[in-house]
Amino acid sequence: MPPTPPTTQAVARRRAAYLSELARGTDRFHEPRRPDCPWCGSRRLRTRLRTPDLLQHKPGTFVVDECEDCAHAFQNPRLTAEGLAFYYRDFHEGQDARAENETFAERILRARAGRRRHEAAARSMLPFPEPESWLDVGTGHGHFPAAAKEVHTYTSFDGLDATSRVDGARAAGRVEEAHRGRLPELAGRLRARYDVVSMFHHLEHSPDPREELRAALTVLRPGGHLLVEVPDPDCAFGALLGKWWVSYCQPQHLHLMPLRNLLGELDELGCTVVSTDRREPHVPYDLTGALALAIGNRLPGGDEPWRPAPPSDLQRTLRTALTRATTPLLASAIVLDHALAPVLRRTRFSNAYRIIARRNARTPTR
Template identity: 25%
Template sequence: MIERLSKCPLCKSGLFLNHTEITDHAVSRESFILCKCSNCQLLFTNPRPTQETIGPYYNFPEYYSHEDKAKNITQWIYQKVRNYNISKKVTSIEQLVSKGSLLDYGCGTGEFLNTAKQHGWKVAGVEPNEKARTLASEKLNKKIKPSIDELKKSARFDVITLYHVLEHIHDLRKTVKKIIKHLNSEGYIVIAVPNHQSWDGRKYGKFWAGWDVPRHLYHFSQESMQKFQEEFGLELQETKPMKFDSFYVSLLSEGYMDKNSGLLSKYTKALRAGLLSNRAAKTPGQFSSNIFVFQKK
């Protein structure tokens, strides 16, 4: 089943137009229309699979965030980079709060939470995917919740993180409001999202892996993230780049553009594209993926 939206999922404006059509290169080969909100500039898939029917679109070998073990060289590299990024993430949140309570929404298989726990953080996680949730629960020796509604109403956190998760949330406004209710006063919410306005996003166009339709329901820009903070009573404190993402997204994009290209050729082209994309970004918000650090007002 599909659902057709009559209002922008972010700002509720009814003023939006069809913007482009993107193919799901990873799984279904289906095409999906992206609409653009005239008010907040958000791009969003419309119509889209419902929350109940989108599950099969996640069932493909390259969806590495739900896997623990590397099955090929690309996944091995992904996991090595992920492990490096996890240590950087912990360092980053400790620059906000020296030690405290952490909720990772969309925690995947739990590596980030496990590392944060080892650093002395009190941790909790939410992960809708059953397979990833089971792996995370085993790692942390605790039950990871399937939804934000499963958390105790009294639970409060100093930092809440959503790393490449916001673009997957069906009920965007209601879910974000629920998440923010669990944030301590003056607490921080850290959000990482892909940037379709990046150099690699423009280079690969409709083959850009960051579109990832229909799994990515929304596509944020600096303008739409500005509207995000206004809608939810947040204040943007800092924007940081995720420099490794340009290489990974470029590698997938090269595969979508030319299915018959050899592995060495793909890696060489992706390495060059990733370097050029990072070099072209003049400010943190212009990278292939960006981290937005908000504080609760």
């Protein structure tokens, strides 16, 4: 018999641990359902979405509720810290080890972090004074700071991330200092240290976006700028594609915040909003992502440790054949997404927005 590939051996070792966890059920991964909106406190809620994990296919069902007063959308019931750890496991930290099993939809989600997009986001700060220091929150492997350095050549970039990826970013020279943990927990020792704090598709992952914003203002110097990009829940693709809209990204996205809500919060915090943009942050991947999710959820399962058993040889062969067969269809969807992008980003189909806000001298901090 040929030797078992190392990745298969690693999956087999982790399967027993996963199955032991899952034997206790997934309900314990959820907090009690809350009856009110976490943003405005209204009790007028409606269910916007109910879906399984369409990305990794881990067991569980997730609900996104929407407030009928302020339109804030949020996961309800929300995952506990233990639940977040369970559903994030093997998504980032084990990325290299599970590259063979990574779904096309996961790769589509990562496509929003392309170098050209990073450089375009960095250029949005060119109208303002050249920053001396910049903190990128949720930096991951540090690809944004590496690209932004080409635009802001005299700026020192640091990275902050809850995972060990930020240590790799420092080792690779993409960031000068690596801060591992959550921003609200680290803000005290980073107080008034940075001219710019960026959060690209980070707030939607946070259990408490308001806490993250206050912490960001704490580490900003007076006159410094906060740069935020998040998915736009008002995007028409959300209603058109339903659970297949990749920006729902359950169970990882805990909050989807309308632009007006974030603008109101920044005003409450005493910031001056100097720029908003719904065009450039649009990521042309909605149709491709929806198609990839739909295909991925109809293929035979891959060799993931949370599945009861590894796939048979027939299932592996069938999965490979069907994946190859659908590649031209997905390639056509990519072309269509990019062809439509110049028009869609000017309409309600734009799927993200950007805010740049200045911390005023009297802005309160934590």
